[in-house]
Amino acid sequence: MPQIIPIRDMKNTSKISQMCHASDEPIFVTKNGYGDMVIMSMKMYEEKMFMLDVYSKLIAAExxxxxGKMLDGDASLKSIREKYNV
Structure with a gap:
């Protein structure tokens, strides 16, 4: 379940940092009862960006x-082996 905190709780930065590192999901920050920001740990951010990159590469491959822009695997390996004398 996502964690939601009011913006006034952002004053306690140590507690917020601990929450970010303890959670596997982003933390949603509200202002006047409405969504305002999302915060997460650097580790989670890097993981999300990595997966976004993977998904975009999968879309490009599809x-x-x-x-019809695909190569024969055996022919590709053969040309690489010939090129690099492997």
């Missing part, structure tokens, strides 16, 4: 498949 688009290449639908356009």
């Amino acid at each position: 688009e290449q498949l639908t356009e």
